[in-house]
Amino acid sequence: MNEVSFVVNGREVSGEVEGRTLLSEFLRENLRLTGTHVGCDTSQCGACVVHVDGNAVKSCTMFALEAEGSNVLTIEGMANEDGSLGVIQQAFQDHHGLQCGFCTPGMVMSASALISENPDPSEMEIRDYLEGNICRCTGYHNIVKAIQAAAEATRTQAA
Amino acid sequence: MPKDFGVGASTKRREDVRFLTGNGQYTDDMNVHGQAHVHFVRSEVANGVLKSVDTSAAAAMAGVVRVFTGADFEGVGGLPCGWQITDRHGEPMKEPAHPVLAQGKVRHVGDPIAAVVAETAAQARDAAEAVSCEIEEQPAVTDMKAALGGGALVHDEIGSNLCYDWGFVEENREAVEEAIRGAHHVTTLELTNNRLIPNAMEPRVAIGDYNPSTDESTLYTTSQNPHVIRLLMGAFVLGLPEHKLRVVAPDVGGGFGSKIFHYAEEALCTFAARQLKRAVKWTASRSESFITDAHGRDHVTKIELALDKDGNFLAIRTETCANMGAYLSTFSTSVPTWLHGTLMAGNYKTPLIYVNVKAVFTNTVPVDAYRGAGRPEATFQLERVIDKAARELNMNPIELRRRNFIGADEFPYSTPVAVQYDTGNYQATMDKLVDIADIDGFSGRAESSAARGKLRGLGVNCYIEACGIAPSNLVGQLGARAGLYESATVRVNATGSVTVMTGSHSHGQGHETTFPQVVADMLGIEEGQVNIQHGDTANTPMGMGTYGSRSIAVGGAAMVRATEKIISKAKKIAAHLLEAPEGDIEFKDGSFAVAGTDKSVAWGDVCLAAYVPHNYPLEELEPGLEETAFYDPANFTFPAGAYACEVEVDPETGKVDICSFAAADDFGNVINPMIVDGQVHGGIAQGIGQALLEHATYDDNGQLLAGSYMDYAMPRADDVPSLVVDHSCQTPCTHNPLGVKGCGEAGAIGSPPAVVNAVIDALERGGHSVGHIDMPVSPSRVWAAING
Ligand code: FES
Numbered sequence: 001m002n003e004v005s006f007v008v009n010g011r012e013v014s015g016e017v018e019g020r021t022l023l024s025e026f027l028r029e030n031l032r033l034t035g036t037h038v039g040c041d042t043s044q045c046g047a048c049v050v051h052v053d054g055n056a057v058k059s060c061t062m063f064a065l066e067a068e069g070s071n072v073l074t075i076e077g078m079a080n081e082d083g084s085l086g087v088i089q090q091a092f093q094d095h096h097g098l099q100c101g102f103c104t105p106g107m108v109m110s111a112s113a114l115i116s117e118n119p120d121p122s123e124m125e126i127r128d129y130l131e132g133n134i135c136r137c138t139g140y141h142n143i144v145k146a147i148q149a150a151a152e153a154t155r156t157q158a159a
Numbered sequence: 160m161p162k163d164f165g166v167g168a169s170t171k172r173r174e175d176v177r178f179l180t181g182n183g184q185y186t187d188d189m190n191v192h193g194q195a196h197v198h199f200v201r202s203e204v205a206n207g208v209l210k211s212v213d214t215s216a217a218a219a220m221a222g223v224v225r226v227f228t229g230a231d232f233e234g235v236g237g238l239p240c241g242w243q244i245t246d247r248h249g250e251p252m253k254e255p256a257h258p259v260l261a262q263g264k265v266r267h268v269g270d271p272i273a274a275v276v277a278e279t280a281a282q283a284r285d286a287a288e289a290v291s292c293e294i295e296e297q298p299a300v301t302d303m304k305a306a307l308g309g310g311a312l313v314h315d316e317i318g319s320n321l322c323y324d325w326g327f328v329e330e331n332r333e334a335v336e337e338a339i340r341g342a343h344h345v346t347t348l349e350l351t352n353n354r355l356i357p358n359a360m361e362p363r364v365a366i367g368d369y370n371p372s373t374d375e376s377t378l379y380t381t382s383q384n385p386h387v388i389r390l391l392m393g394a395f396v397l398g399l400p401e402h403k404l405r406v407v408a409p410d411v412g413g414g415f416g417s418k419i420f421h422y423a424e425e426a427l428c429t430f431a432a433r434q435l436k437r438a439v440k441w442t443a444s445r446s447e448s449f450i451t452d453a454h455g456r457d458h459v460t461k462i463e464l465a466l467d468k469d470g471n472f473l474a475i476r477t478e479t480c481a482n483m484g485a486y487l488s489t490f491s492t493s494v495p496t497w498l499h500g501t502l503m504a505g506n507y508k509t510p511l512i513y514v515n516v517k518a519v520f521t522n523t524v525p526v527d528a529y530r531g532a533g534r535p536e537a538t539f540q541l542e543r544v545i546d547k548a549a550r551e552l553n554m555n556p557i558e559l560r561r562r563n564f565i566g567a568d569e570f571p572y573s574t575p576v577a578v579q580y581d582t583g584n585y586q587a588t589m590d591k592l593v594d595i596a597d598i599d600g601f602s603g604r605a606e607s608s609a610a611r612g613k614l615r616g617l618g619v620n621c622y623i624e625a626c627g628i629a630p631s632n633l634v635g636q637l638g639a640r641a642g643l644y645e646s647a648t649v650r651v652n653a654t655g656s657v658t659v660m661t662g663s664h665s666h667g668q669g670h671e672t673t674f675p676q677v678v679a680d681m682l683g684i685e686e687g688q689v690n691i692q693h694g695d696t697a698n699t700p701m702g703m704g705t706y707g708s709r710s711i712a713v714g715g716a717a718m719v720r721a722t723e724k725i726i727s728k729a730k731k732i733a734a735h736l737l738e739a740p741e742g743d744i745e746f747k748d749g750s751f752a753v754a755g756t757d758k759s760v761a762w763g764d765v766c767l768a769a770y771v772p773h774n775y776p777l778e779e780l781e782p783g784l785e786e787t788a789f790y791d792p793a794n795f796t797f798p799a800g801a802y803a804c805e806v807e808v809d810p811e812t813g814k815v816d817i818c819s820f821a822a823a824d825d826f827g828n829v830i831n832p833m834i835v836d837g838q839v840h841g842g843i844a845q846g847i848g849q850a851l852l853e854h855a856t857y858d859d860n861g862q863l864l865a866g867s868y869m870d871y872a873m874p875r876a877d878d879v880p881s882l883v884v885d886h887s888c889q890t891p892c893t894h895n896p897l898g899v900k901g902c903g904e905a906g907a908i909g910s911p912p913a914v915v916n917a918v919i920d921a922l923e924r925g926g927h928s929v930g931h932i933d934m935p936v937s938p939s940r941v942w943a944a945i946n947g
């Protein structure tokens with residue numbers, strides 16, 4: 001067992017983990033942040049995407065110990081301070097970008113990373129960027145629309 | 160004008176808030192105090208005699224609580240099949256035992272042999288490695304032809320691999336034969352409907368719990384139908400009476416059919432919890448899902464369509480081999496028969512139809528209902544053979560379809576395959592499609608594709624499905640071992656808010672939003688005043704759950720009936736309060752008024768009077784305002800539509816790109832258009848996946864070759880185009896109170912033939928006469944078809 005400490009959604013956390021404990025497991029089981037989902041065991045589905053030091057990362061593909069000292073953002077940290085839905089979350093609701101909700105946390109985290117890298121993504125750029133996020137429910141149509149709307153709202157906010 | 164609340168409004172989904180903030184409560188998000196974890200030891204061979212299982216080393220490992228094997232389940236029932244099929248000769252289907260843990264034999268890769276329970280998931284996983292199984296491997300059979308041709312036996316005791324040989328309508332067999340023999344033209348097509356893996360993004364999870372002080376068991380599970388699981392597992396597997404067994408399916412991350420069925424892991428966890436007197440949790444890895452979730456489709460079919468010289472359909476004959484896998488999963492046997500044969504008339508007036516289906520055991524994962532279930536298989540063969548016939552007869556495929564459509568004035572229409580369509584207007588949906596797909600502009604687009612060296616093709620098809628499953632007395636005659644009604648309890652609270660408890664289950668469909676739209680409209684109150692409870696047998700009436708696009712058509716109808724009872728009782732209370740005869744009371748916009756007067760009493764006051772009955776007709780009326788209704792549909796519903804797909808094929812590489820996809824559906828009345836659009840989008844993406852990408856292939860040894868997302872090609876965002884969907888053609892269902900037909904499966908049923916028809920069209924236009932390419936229409940298959 002090793003001690004690991006880092007910041008999650010602005011809060012200092014620490015815990016005892018085995019070397020093999022994945023970041024996704026640590027978030028879900030130790031911290032009970034169950035919004036981060038696990039949909040596969042081959043690093044393909046993207047349900048587990050979180051941000052580590054500002055980069056979108058598949059948390060099933062990183063050991064908890066590797067997060068030592070970093071700044072992690074999960075779906076639980078995406079709402080506004082007053083608890084209302086953040087811009088991307090709101091766009092997903094407005095455009096029906098989710099059905100069962102299982103892929104959704106990963107989609108929102110990927111969308112957020114995309115919008116910070118590329119504030120005005122085209123439909124094709126969005127579809128390409130989502131290569132690593134599988135959704136079985138929506139056919140992606142409304143996810144793409146939601147991300148376009150979220151990007152636009154983010155640009156307006158910034159202006 | 161689009162409405163902004165109630166029926167017909169695109170109300171935003173209230174459930175989204177918890178899903179978007181990470182507050183969903185999926186089964187794996189739950190931990191029960193003191194729970195242990197289970198890891199399954201599974202067969203790595205497809206067929207073999209299980210000589211011995213040595214658990215001693217595993218049992219001695221750190222943290223191990225107990226190791227279960229098949230021997231622990233000797234006194235316990237097997238997993239039941241819910242539908243008995245009677246074959247052509249009046250004999251019942253072959254129904255081999257399906258033990259919870261393997262007994263004596265293993266029959267597919269993934270068949271569970273032992274279950275290791277330990278303090279932590281990691282300890283259970285580690286100890287599972289130490290269980291040693293002696294298996295005498297036998298040749299496996301995965302191909303249906305080989306299975307019927309004297310290959311290895313999956314179940315020795317049956318003596319063959321044939322489950323049943325079904326004929327429908329058997330009396331038509333000769334007449335169809337004659338019609339085909341005498342026809343002006345017969346188009347024949349042999350095809351496969353590729354095996355798919357449903358792949359709901361949430362892997363299956365089961366947590367068994369036991370309370371020794373009350374002798375009650377609870378199962379938390381990823382299910383589309385908790386009551387069905389309680390009945391099947393309680394009555395047929397573990398012998399637990401229903402009042403001692405609670406099944407909870409909380410938020411469920413997609414199902415598409417795969418979470419209808421009762422699985423061994425559910426029984427194991429419930430059983431183990433009772434034995435160990437502590438909770439036991441299992442979470443599937445995705446690798447495990449691939450080899451344990453029931454697969455879908457996997458039919459091999461020959462279809463013949465007989466036509467007269469004008470292109471009128473005279474007869475259809477189809478022969479299918481349907482893969483059952485190694486065991487009969489819960490509804491597996493109904494899929495290639497009643498859910499497939501009864502749809503072979505499609506949208507057309509074909510007077511004579513004969514369907515033959517041989518269901519075959521193989522050493523593969525069991526196959527069962529997957530989005531559409533039988534109806535995609537029927538639609539695909541029918542719409543492919545019509546397209547081929549049009550080509551052979553040099554007719555326009557749209558015109559050939561139009562010529563044979565059942566006319567809008569011919570409903571109700573009885574088909575020769577035992578169903579009666581209540582309503583429809585197939586010309587209208589085709590007209591709509593021609594418009595929204597801009598079919599007239601196709602040739603211009605084809606030219607611009609050609610200028611870029613690409614072959615463009617247009618594929619069009621229709622579909623019909625039977626939804627709103629199903630009239631219980633009818634399905635009972637057909638062999639169903641369950642009723643298929645639905646239930647709802649409407650509880651009006653003292654201050655006028657409403658809780659609806661439904662037997663339907665939402666795993667993405669948005670019931671928590673759409674069901675209140677209906678009730679709020681009926682009661683004239685705000686949608687926010689109505690809440691839905693579902694997914695827990697402890698607080699919902701016995702219901703059959705969600706599949707077959709039945710939630711709104713059957714569950715919604717039960718809810719309407721219960722709400723009507725509420726209104727009727729509330730009127731009685733209002734009449735008392737208003738001192739007027741009941742017959743004079745009118746209920747509108749949340750207020751009860753005496754007709755022709757300005758006397759009225761508000762909804763809230765009536766509700767309060769029901770629970771604080773100080774001024775109340777207690778001699779005639781019970782206090783309280785809560786009603787339950789069970790609704791058993793009079794018929795199936797018949798959504799139908801027309802779909803168009805345009806593709807570009809790269810003749811150099813065989814790669815197919817979907818340029819556009821349009822869907823014109825008739826779902827009858829629509830409760831929430833936004834949600835209906837979303838259902839169609841998702842279905843189309845799954846259909847495109849089937850047509851171009853997905854294929855659960857096995858090698859000859861019964862190893863699943865497509866056993867992970869690296870090998871099984873799920874449609875990703877860049878595989879699917881932007882979609883044009885329309886459901887403005889509406890012929891309301893005549894026999895349910897909402898006039899709804901259901902929309903959950905249409906996209907997956909209607910889209911595969913559109914895609915394949917488009918690819919074939921592209922190749923034909925490019926001078927490559929290929930006739931047919933099996934799904935998935937991969938670059939290598941297209942390239943091979945082009946290059947001979
Ligand atoms: S769980 Fe991380 S990619 Fe699937």
Ligand code: FES
Nearest residue numbers: 099103135136137
């Ligand atoms: S919403 Fe269900 S997997 Fe994306």
